[in-house]
Amino acid sequence: MRFSNDFLDEIRDRVPISAVVGARVAWDRKKTNVSRGDYWACCPFHGEKSPSFHCEDRKGRYHCFGCGVSGDHFRFLTDLEGLSFPEAVEKIADMAGVAMPKVDPRAVERDRERMGLIDVMEMATQFFQDQLQASGGAKARAYLRERGLSGRTIETFRLGYAPEGRNVLKEYLAGKGVPKEQIEACGLVVHGPDIPVSYDRFRDRIMFPILSSRDKVIAFGGRAMAADAPAKYLNSNETELFHKGQVLYNFARARRALQGANGAATLIAVEGYMDVIALHQAGIENAVAPLGTALTENQLDLMWKVTPQPVLCFDGDGAGQRAAFRAVELALPHLKPGKTVRFAMLPDGKDPDDLVKHEGREPFDRVMAQSRTLDDMVWAKEVGQGGFTTPEQRAELEARLKQIVTVIADENVRRHYQQNVRDRLYAFFQGQAPQRPARGNFERGGGRGKFERGGAQAGPRGAPPISDRLARSGLVNRQAVQPTLRESVLALTIVNHPQLLQEDYDEISVIDFDNRELQRLWPALLTAVAEAGAQMDREELLQRLEVAGFGELLKALDQQIRNARLWTATTVAAFEDAREGYRQALSLHKRTKALKRQKAELEREMGEAVEAGDAERHDSAMAVLREVQTEIVRMENQEAIIDGFGVMSGRVKGPAYGQGH
Secondary structure (H helix, E strand, O other), X not given: OOOOHHHHHHHHHHOOHHHHHOOOOOXXXXXXXXXXXXXXXXXXXXXXXXXXXXXXXXOOEEEEOOOOOEEOHHHHHHHHOOOOHHHHHHHHHHHHOOOOOOOOHHHHHHHHHHHHHHHHHHHHHHHHHHHHHOHHHHHHHHHHHHOOXXXXXXXXXXXXXXXXXXXXXXXXHXXXXXXXXXXXXXXOEEEEOOEEXXXXXXXXXXXXXXXXXXXXXXXXXXXXXXXXOOOOEEEOOOOOOOOHHHOOEOHHHHHHHHHOOXXXXXXXXXXXXXXXXXXXXXXXXXXXXXXXXXXXXXXXXXXXXXXOOOEEEEOOOHHHHHHHHHHHHHHHHHOEOOEOOEEEEOOOOOOHHHHHHHHOOHHXXXXXXXXXXXXXXXXXXXXXXXXXXXXXXXXXXXXXXXXXXXXXXXXXXXXXXXXXXXXXXXXXXXXXXOOOXXXXXXXXXXXXXXXXXXXXXXXXXXXXXXXXXXXXXXXXXXXXXXXXXXHHHXXXXXXXXXXXXXXXXXXXXXXXXXXXXXXXXXXXXXXXXXXXXXOOOHHHHHHHHHHOOOHHHHHHHHHHXXXXXXXXXXXXXXXXXXXXXXXXXXXXXXXXXXXXXXXXXXXXXXXXXXXXXXXXXXXXXXXXXXXXXHHHHXXXXXXXXOOOOOOOOOOEOOOOOOOOO
């Protein structure tokens, strides 16, 4: 019996994979994080004493870093318990409380017809591959060599060549007994009531097979060899198998790259087939591409199913920027907590193929390390238009930004974007505002009330006072600011002890640094760790970060930590102490961030009260603000950020701290 993909996805989503695997293994208490759905155990497929078998509920996958096995709910039951696939499906359906689907004769017939079409597409793929290696494919082979593709890459992507004749493929398939109705249903020929005799759709083109998420050929893309061809690239038309807006080129292979032992961090969406193939040849196997059109909602959803933060890569020219801004508009309404996109802009005039052709993957990795968040792109688009010298222009900018974020459907995400807009506007206008003499208070017209500014830095006229954080931010003060000791401890501890990422990747990956240099470092670090794989080595990580341009920053962090003698962030600390220091620092970091967010919100409320002339509301917010400010000052004035800093526990990995480390 065949099961629809929708049914299989439904029962997988209802049953955590840990519930399936947990019946056969004992979870390791130290490495497992139940609240995050992240589990570790000794592998049930091979004997081992230390846990290297990883199971992740969010992805619905398991993987053993020891023996290499991986799979989903059904694969676990078929491989370990010896169940047939239908038996495994029935067991998961029972756990999910979902009834097994009834056999629909019409659905069975449709499935049979689809499989017949897939068989025809496979025959066409093999035909095109053979033609590329034949004498008639010499010109196409020369073109691929000029593009720098190796024979192995050509074979991996099953590239082929469609000969010039109008009926070469059609006659080949007919000779194999394929009826013309199937040839037409596959979109391999141009046909219709106004066309007396059908003819091959692809002629004199390099052929790129397009695979489904289950690795079946469902369509083709063809690159014309003739300079005067009407279309440089031509895709298959819509068929029973192929719906262009719902498919991403190389999706199945890129998904496996995320799930493998050396799993990539995320999916990267680039423009075209050749970009994907060139990146793969350079060792970047997690790239996908839309099929000749702008990214669609369905394609974005497809990426979100396997990664919470795909990176969209665009050319750095005007057309690339416009495409990026269209993607911003596409993504905004669908954002969810933990689900977003980043944007990587290539150097002007360069595509991914250009970057990796001569220098390998490093130039492209640097572009990825500098990828920008979605909120950065929203801000860049609106502020890039310039001209905000008058109150009317500023009001227009504020109105546009507020309108843009209202399209976000998720209430929590929308609220945080609205706060983000307010923070950015306050800082931006403060930087542009003319200098005025400071006043201890001001009076509303008519003597309705006087409000003290409370010592905060005044913003532009009519705006609430801005927070200390904003006054120190890179948007107001462009000069580099040394990170706080707390942020330096967090960053350097993880750099010096990358094993922490295995235990707490989700938490670490979303640490929100105030310091702009650390904001730049973090995506580069996560990318480097993902590339290093399960066996994360500090020296290799440092080397990658230095290549990405962060060597001087890491030296500065190390010196800052040495001066403060915060030893648990250094290389000499035993892992247990480093872990404890990191956790305490992170807890303090979150508390401080929460207080500063509360402070900013209270300042905003005071500003609104000033505008409304509401003295009672203002005084109430001021009273709470004073308490929050007192707590912030208390925390910032602590000499020891983390209890126990500066006191050696005796557990060190090498020479005592201060002796050449």
